[in-house]
Amino acid sequence: MEKTTSAQPLVSVIILNYNTFQLMLDCVASIKKFTPSNIHVEFIIVDNASANNEGVSLQNAFQNQEECQVLRSQINLGFGAGNVLGAQQAKGRYFAFINSDVLFTEDCFSEMVSFMESSKNVGVCGIQILNGEGEKSISQRPFEGVRYKLFGKKFLYKTDPKIPKINAELKTPTQVDFVIGSFMFFNANAYRECGGFDPNIFLYYEEFDICYRLKLLGYKTVFLPQISYIHLEGQSGGFNILKKKEHLLSYLYVVRKNLGFSKFWIIKSYLLLTYFFKAIFKPKYRPLFKFLLFRGESLAHSLRHQQKQLEKKDTIL
Known part of the structure; x- marks a missing residue:
């Protein structure tokens, strides 16, 4: 694995913050803890107009960390445009878009970089999600077209056996339709070529959209089941x-x-x-x-x- 100079990080980590100050601190700390020194990482934190001057608090928290920069948006841009804002400042060969409620429990980047460097036409990859109790969560999904929506997943799998099941116990790197957006690891050139995240989408289905566009360009989306991270997504169960x-x-x-x-x-x-x-x-x-x-x-x-x-x-x- 080629070591980058201080002028060019290997991985640019882009994280959105919206009223999640402590989660953000914990997320960045966990990534630093489990990332080896030979992987040069920069952190680009985008505050999406959080309340109570939280953007200022983040700038103060990271002001003495050269590898971290905090961008403050004056309005909540949502997922797509917020990540586009962060990616504009990114210099790495790989872009890691990570939710603020994510925690690393192992070195994720080394294996992901190694896989991307040894594989052709892979635009983005994702890894296994664990919930707060350490149980596996859905980490990859099929595109939700006519067959999926009208007739359900079982019909889709029968008519296209190449599509892996949502809850399949995959053991090796597997091409999938799209990976869940809490942690997406892109080849930076592929990300730019497809136009990046669509800023028109405020919430939901950003992964479907960008992975579909990558597919049209000939890039693969790959799920790596052998490494994992924790996603502390809230499960309110309410009807909003x-x-x-x-x-x-x-x-x-x-x-x-x-x-x-x-x-x-x-x-x-x-x-x-x-x-x-x-x-x-x-x-x-x-x-x-x-x-x-x-x-x-x-x-x-x-x-x-x-x-x-x-x-x-x-x-x-």
Whole structure:
């Protein structure tokens, strides 16, 4: 493995922060703890207009760490645009987009870099996710097209046995449709060639979108099951209507953008029918049905347009 100079890090770690100050500190500390000295890493932390001047607190926390820089956005850009902002400052040969609620428990970068350097046409890879209790979580998924949405996963696997099952116990590096976005490890050139994350997507389905575009360019997405990390994602179990609407918006946008209008129309019609019958028996689904019927394909109704810019006094050190 070629050692890089101080002017060029091998891995650029881009992490978004939104009101997760302590999680961010723990995340960066865990990455540093388990990354060997021969892997030169830079950290680019993007604060997405957190409350209580948290961006300033992050700048103060990392001000004496040369390998870390903190970028402060005056407005919550969401996942896509926030990562685009961070990637613009990245200098590494590999980009690691990592959620702030991730913890390393082993050296992840050495094996990922080694795999990427020895493999052709791999644009991005992901590794095994563990929850807070150390149990395996879903780490890779198939593209959610017409077969998946209308007939389910079992039908998709029967009609295309090359697609690995979501809960398959994979033992070796395996090509998949897309890996979960809490930790995505890109060849920087491939990331740039496909245009990076779509800044139009505020939340959800960013991985589907970027991995599909990489596939069209001839790049592979590979899941490496032999290494893992912890993702402390909250499991509230509640029914959040705003997030449900955003989920529908992002999904339909990605489908129309990548799969074409005919498949988009089939899937939207199926979703309308599904939510119509759900709304009859479960009133909580009635707002979703109305939303999908009248507004469910326009990003003009995304949460991104409800974000407010920080006051000027809060954006200047």
